[in-house]
Amino acid sequence: MAVTVNAAIIDEKDTVVVAIEKINAGDEIIWRDRNGDVQKITAATDVPMYHKVAIKEMLKGTEVVKYGEHIGLAACDIHVGEHVHVHNVQNHRENL
């Protein structure tokens, strides 16, 4: 059945999806996982188009994962459905 998605995931390890339309608090966030199965959560906050939203709980200091890689650390506890951006993510230079 055709399902209209409003978010996209890049890698199965990711803790965030990307909103592909503007999402309002309370909306259903719908995306297809890498197997093509439909996944849904409820938006806890507004999420601008093309911004990230948490699909996993991230405790303060743990990694935010996109592209299957670490893009930063949670600056506070981030809950499922919340907008993820500069207000709750901090840069973290990994030791290489």
Place this chain on the structure above:
Amino acid sequence: MEKMTFWGYRRPDGRVGIRNKILILPASVCASDTTRIIASQVESAVTFNNQNGCSQVPSDQQFTMDVMAGYAANPNVYGTVVVSLGCENCQMDLVLDAIKERTNKPIRHFIIQENGGTISTVEKAVRAAKEMAQEASLLQKEEFDFSELIIGTECGGSDPTSGLAANVLIGEMSDRMVELGGTSILSETTEFIGAEHILARRGKTKEISDRIYQIVHDYEHAIKLVGHDIREGNPSPGNKEGGLTTLEEKSLGCIHKGGHSEVTAVYDYAKQVEPKQGLVIMDTPGNDPSSVAAMVAGGCQIVVFSTGRGTPTGNPLAPVIKITGNKVTFANMSDNIDIDASPYIYGTKTMTELGDELMKEIKEVADGKLTKAEALGYTEMAIARVCNYM
């Protein structure tokens, strides 16, 4: 994969061009207005505003010399008329030697201070360029294999759709070029930061992996020398508004342009790239016009450029094919953007279908189709530098 071919111009140095331009090359800022006047008089002549070429520290002067020599050697150029003022650091004999190290194509030169000033120099240089343009027009196109193509890749004005679709599409194209025996250049060292370990993993040899770490380290160090942290300006306010949070995130989206192939070489800024090399890296800034200029100086005939926010960037010598994954930007800037990759995000086109479309576009552009940036006459460019004038 099915063989692909295009119609191009064979050059005496063995390379193959897809345009047949006469380059009026200013050796320094002091010759740039003169070359503008000259180029405006001759069909198929192009020039650019060279803001450098004098009073530069040696490493910066080397960037300028390599871009100048590389432009003259770019296979889209039939021949070059070099114009210098006379007293600049990039002396005419140095410029000519640098060009001759890279190519044996036609070259003429004029020094303003030795030719009685602007009007007399313009007269002589226009005549030389006019003769060259007529010679160039006699050249017939021949059919060549896609392996002769060197494609430069770039992203500018990125947003999350760049990493979701446009750069994924460029990566698909890059992998196909490698498979066809051609060359794809991944650029923008600043945007490897945070993702360099992922890229280094794909180095063909340990030396290449080490070199990837080295160019990132050196770039950050060069900016630190003048007291700044490269992360301060990056991601830009526009990137953040578009949803990119950290440099790591932006970088991971950026290196998608290199597809999944192994990295076979790392080139310094604007150095001449060997054809038929697969995926290579060039050490360039994330600043678009100066990164594109370096790859064109490296010899790429076409640039494939992704943008999220939308940009008009072109180049004097190489057609720039613009791609966006942002459907709003595509609608908003359709005058400037050639390909819409957003159907990938919405699941209405597969990456294979979009890859086919892009390869077809590259073939058509190689055969002579003007990109939107070309049709609008965009030729802006810049040359990288790290230091103030001496």
